[in-house]
Amino acid sequence: MLSKLTAAALVGLQAIPITIEVDIASIGLPHFIIVGLPGKSVDEARERVKSAIRNSGLDFPNKKITVNLAPGDVPKEGSRYDLAIAIGILQASGQIQADLDNTLIFGELSLDGTIRPCSGTILFSILAKEKEYQGLYVPKENAKEAALISGAKIYGCSSLIELVKHLKQEQPIDSYLHSTNYKKITKEYPQDMAYISGQHQVKRAMQISAAGSHNIIMIGSPGSGKTMLARAFPSILPEITNDESIELTKLYSVSNLLDSETPLINTRPFRHPHHTASVPSIIGGGSSPRPGEISLAHRGVLFLDEFLEFPKIILESLRQPLEDGEITVSRTASTVTFPAKFILLAACNPCPCGYAYSSDPKKQCSCSATQITNYKKKLSGPILDRIDLQIKVKAVPLQDLTTSKIAENSESIRTKIQLARDIQTKRFQGTDLKANSEIKPQDLKKFCTLEADAQDLLYQAMSKLHLTARGYNRTIKVSQTIADLENSDTIKKAHLAESLQYRFNDEI
Secondary structure (H helix, E strand, O other): OEEEEEEEEEEOOEEEEEEEEEEEOOOOOOEEEEEOOEOHHHHOHHHHHHHHHHHOOOOOOOOEEEEEEEOOOOOEOOOOOHHHHHHHHHHHOOOOOOOOOOEEEOOEEOOOOEEEOOOOHHHHHHHHHHHOOOEEEEEHHHHHHHOOOOOOEEEEEOEHHHHHHHHOOOOOOOEEOOOOOOOOOOOOOOOOHHHOOOOHHHHHHHHHHHHHOOOEEEEEOOOOOHHHHHHHHHHHOOOOOHHHHHHHHHHHHHOOOOOOOOOOOOOOOEEOOOOOOOHHHHHEEOOOOEEOHHHHOOOOEEEEOOHHHOOHHHHHHOHHHHHHOEEEEEOOOOEEEEEOOOEEEEEEOOOOOOOOOOOOOOOOOOOOHHHHHHHHOOOOHHHHHOOOEEEEEOOOOHHHHHOOOOOOOHHHHHHHHHHHHHHHHHHOOOOOOOOHHHOOHHHHHHHOOEOHHHHHHHHHHHHHOOOOHHHHHHHHHHHHHHHHHOOOOOEOHHHHHHHHHHHOOOOO
16 A cells, blocks of 8 residues: 655755655565665664554554655655654554645654654744645644744644544644744843943944944954953844844754744854864855854854964855855755855954054064064955954053943943844835845945035045945945934945944054
8 A cells, every 4th residue: 555745855944845655565575665865864764663663552564665755866864754654654554544645744753652853843834834734743842943933733743652643533632823922032141341441442343233234353462352342242232033033043943953942043143163163063064064153143143253263264265154145055965055144253363472462561572574464364355355344452541441430331232223223124124134234236325325525535435545346335334334323314424434444454
């Protein structure tokens, strides 16, 4: 007897329907085979499925069983096909009679029949909605994640026998209701801007960066406060939107980084990989490509401390995401593109010893001119051109350290940034843009209006500062963010002048 039902495969951030065909032959020696380009973990499903069926008190047919995963040209990886294969065998052997033509089934089986959770559940739920499947049978631990997307009825199953009883209508399983109503996590930040002494110019640059999602690099000597400022940066980021939450949840689901109880990612990520991290962990990769730190920082911050200590291949790989907001991972079997619209927050020393900017006579730079030149060459022109805000971090003066006056706190700064981001949300209504940094060159005139004297200053900057076309565009976008922070409808000369001062630093 032949049975057919539907599971799904993951290719990047897309779920593809996979038809599970099970044939139990009436003649032939007992044999269990899986065909259709299965990976090793899929091929091992034979033993898991056989033990799960028997240990659930059900009969495993002692006949020739052929399972086909179609289409046959799509590689099948992972253990998520176990449950669908088991149900297919039970249906083909006549142990259950149920209409499964319009359903999607997935889950890993333990040897005792328990259903284990799987990654990528939200993507399967999106597939069910697109294909208008009526039922979605998932591991119980993944049910809340699946219910983030409205559409099919979600059934969370804890064991194979529980699902069998449901399909036999002996003991129905309650369906999960669609819900994205998860309380936003009250995050306690390790640093607050109020307790960072001095550094007013750097704080201002960070405010602009957070408001318009602009990339920023801080260059300064050890002890000047770069890392402390970076750790306080998440505390001033604007609130994440619902669409951004779903984008992030998809990425974290594929990476198996979600909490089953509160599966919706509703805070902006702050990723802080060490400079010794491997290339695939930063960029993404693997035999079946998975997101790396670049993508996991999507809609949040990627903080790269000791920026110039990262391997050149990693620094140069930042070009595509900084320009296009996505990263393409190519492997022999497939090429996958992941979203990567993040704020790059980089920090580095001005020279190998770190004291090129030091005013302390006891901490003078010991590097030769050649060493400093070679060190700065690690930061290529194309990468620096993609960083909108370039700021020198000086040592905090003694009077700032000893003052009893508390600076503006993160909550107050965040309120201003949120107002600026709300202006951008209104400006970009009806488009896929979220922040000023995402404005395409062809849309600059549509969204950014420069006053006459600001335009004159920009023309002067083009000739005197040798602006590239990219630098020209990014200067206007930063100026627009400054204007938004000032609640100005147009870009004034002062806004453009401030933008230029952050972009061109002779010390870099």
